[in-house]
Structures are given as structure tokens and as C-alpha cells.
Amino acid sequence: MPRRNLLTACLLVLIATVLSAASGPANAANLWEKNFWLEGPRYDSVVPPCEAMLGKVAKNFADKESKFWNSSLQILEFANVREIAFRPWESDNIPRRFCTARATISDGKVRTVNFSVIEDGGFAGIWPGVEFCVVGLDRNWAFNPACRMARP
Numbered sequence: 001m002p003r004r005n006l007l008t009a010c011l012l013v014l015i016a017t018v019l020s021a022a023s024g025p026a027n028a029a030n031l032w033e034k035n036f037w038l039e040g041p042r043y044d045s046v047v048p049p050c051e052a053m054l055g056k057v058a059k060n061f062a063d064k065e066s067k068f069w070n071s072s073l074q075i076l077e078f079a080n081v082r083e084i085a086f087r088p089w090e091s092d093n094i095p096r097r098f099c100t101a102r103a104t105i106s107d108g109k110v111r112t113v114n115f116s117v118i119e120d121g122g123f124a125g126i127w128p129g130v131e132f133c134v135v136g137l138d139r140n141w142a143f144n145p146a147c148r149m150a151r152p
Contacts, residue, residue: 043095045087047119050099053130054078057115061134069139074106078113088152095119098152103134111135114143114150 058075065071081101088098097117104110112135121129133147143149 043119045095045119047086047095047097047117048128050081050083050097050101050115050117053099053115053117053128054081054101056130057113057132060130060132065137072106073137075113075134076104076106078103079110085152094121096152100151105134105137109136111137112147114147116150 058078062074065073079102081099083097083099085098087093087095096119099115099117101113101115102110103113113132114135115130115132118129118131120126121131131150133143133150135147138144138147
């Protein structure tokens, strides 16, 4: 019985210590925290070329169409792929390469695709990411009007 009381008392002291530490005022980062993993974003401007992300654009387009719009539309091929801007804004922004292409869609229409390749924009910032918009198929108007918001 006394051992149980001792364990209970130790647990209560531990809980009180954690709560008092958590409820204290927030302090600025100390020297160790400032110099270890908290340097802020560092970008190297290593962004793949437009052509390297076409497969990802096509896959993401097919996934979006099937999951959200119950559509079987897919991008069959790309043509006239070109870069329209690289880091068009201030140098402190996340490096992006803006691209455009003509895409043949499975409905037989040829549409313009505007997309950007983003450094460290993929899952958890591990690899490059891509945002895209297919003119005429921006059904939720995320890049309205006519996908111009997907351009620089």
C-alpha cells in the first residue's frame, strides 16, 4: 500500500511540473535553438524543367477528374511545352518555374494547360511540387478567370 501512494505522489509531482512548465510565459529561442534547425527556408533555385513534370501534371489531372468530378477525362499528350517565367517575383519567394503547354484531352479537345513547378513544393517539402490548371476544366474556379491565376 505505501508503494502505491509513493507512485501516485510521484505521478502528481510529474504532472504538476509539466503543467507549470507549459503554462509559463513563452520565451525567445535560445542560442541552441536559433542555430540548430531553425535557420529558416533556404532555397537553392533547383527547379526541374517544365518537361520533367508533365507526367505528374497528367496523373494529377486524371486523379482530380475521377475523384472530384466523376469524370474519366485524361491528358493524352502534350505539345508546345514552354517556360513562361522563372522566379518572376522577389528573390525571397519560393522558387517557381511557370510553364504552359497545349494538351490533347481524352474528349478530343486540345486545351491550354498552365502549370508551375515549385521547389520543395511536394509532400513535406521533400521533392518538387506542381500546381496546374487546364483552361475550360477549372470547374471549382480555383484559378479563375480562364486559368490566368496559374500564371505569373
